[in-house]
Amino acid sequence: MAGKARLFALLALFAGGTALGAGATLTTADLAGRYTRTFRTGLVSGxxxxxTDVVTVVATSRTRALVNFDLTFFNGHICSLTGIARLEGRALVYRRPGRFAGDPPCILRLWRQGARLRWNADNNSCREDCGARGSFTDGGMRWSSRRPISRAGRARILRDFERIRNLP
Structure with missing residues (x-):
């Protein structure tokens, strides 16, 4: 009988922890990692x-993260973007003014939706970071592709970002 009581107590504790986890405050560490997707694509020549698409998220604080997107599209077109995103609700949001006069600001959201990492640029607003066939609109990849980034890897990524950011 004591064994069953202990089992029920553990199950109740687990269920309570799960419920707390579901409503817990999200931090950038919850999204941090390297996500990949390998696929067959082609050229107009046939x-x-x-x-391989790669999305990297490196937490820099509880509410900020370095995000890096390297996405490939048909005929070798790419989307490439690196910058600091801030946590807004349940999504990381990268914001940058338009690169050229008249361009809308780039607003790119990144979030987890069930078994997928999802992203979307409002009104294809980050278009200038993509080739002709590329887009940050309605993108995603499997959450299960997520791999942790080692401390050394994290330090290297952040160091490289600072070096690039400080270029003249």
């Missing part, structure tokens, strides 16, 4: 090749 040639096929394998490509």
């Amino acid at each position: 040639e096929n090749y394998m490509a």
Whole structure:
């Protein structure tokens, strides 16, 4: 009988922890990691090749993270973006003024939705970071592709970002 009582107590504790986890405050560490997707794509010539999309999220504080997108599209077109995103509700949001006069600001949201990491640029607003066939609109990849980033890897990524950011 004592064994069953202990089992029920543990189950109740686990269920309570799960409920607390579901409503717990999200931090950038909850999204941090390297996500990848390898797939077959092609060129207009008919040639096929394998490509890998990579999204990297490195927490810099509880509410800020460095995000890096390297996405490949048909005919070798890419989307590439690196910058600091802030946590807004349940999503990381990267904001940057438009690069050219008249361009809308780039607003890119990144969040977890079930078994997927999702992203979307409002009104395709980050268009200038993409080639002709690329877009940050309605993107995503499997959450299960997430891999942790080692401390050394994190330090290298942040150091490289600071070096790039400080270029003239």
